[in-house]
């Protein structure tokens with residue numbers, strides 16, 4: 001008999017039933033600044049992170065996926081301390097982000113060795129820490145195509161997915177490029193029900209979302225509150241339309257906090273926004289609490305367990 005599926009957090013395994021209400025794509029400690037040189041794009045204040053995440057706890061949040069990869073400054077030990085201080089279940093990512101962030105190894109190592117690095121982090125833990133990743137990603141493409149190196153990383157991520165059963169979460173922003181990601185993952189034989197296409201709410205064309213859903217993958221609206229990409233009203237409208245079409249089993253929500261200006265301390269809406277303001281917008285459109293629970297408790301529990 002196969003071992004029972006667990007959810008793998010930075011503090012160890014938990015039972016899927018214990019996960020609770022979950023944000024599926026966030027960042028706590030994250031360094032995008034090293035590439036963009038925009039000071040706003042550096043989260044490196046652990047004490048502030050704990051204070052901000054306590055507001056998420058107060059809003060009913062119980063867990064989050066920390067989608068930061070090593071090339072964006074992932075810090076497993078810091079995530080473990082934050083989990084201890086907040087009581088949040090934190091599911092940590094692994095892999096590589098997108099072309100401008102890649103280290104030289106992406107060119108130098110064979111694809112299967114890149115896969116082996118992810119497999120080791122998922123099954124044994126990050127070297128020197130013993131802290132295990134619980135999800136693959138965020139695995140991205142920079143523009144509206146997968147570069148040669150991005151295709152290599154996607155293929156390696158696919159092989160790590162098949163070897164472990166872990167979920168795979170992507171970054172596909174501003175273009176309908178999640179379909180190109182699905183093509184590569186499908187070519188590698190990945191089970192589409194283990195795949196989450198991220199940032200779908202940065203490209204609000206329903207045909208795009210339906211193509212992902214019909215392929216069997218999850219559509220994730222994970223930039224909620226980022227009104228410079230799309231106003232939440234447009235986001236809510238598109239989301240409710242997908243619900244009306246019957247897709248609630250394959251929808252996920254989050255807010256991708258990764259800028260200082262996202263935090264409450266800097267005047268942003270913070271980590272609680274999905275479960276407060278955005279939930280209220282969905283309720284005003286007739287979405288019931290059972291559906292909100294399905295999307296933010298039951299769907300995360302299903303996709304994160306392996």
Ligand SMILES: [Zn+2]
Pocket residue numbers: 025026027067138171256258
């Ligand atoms: Zn992200």
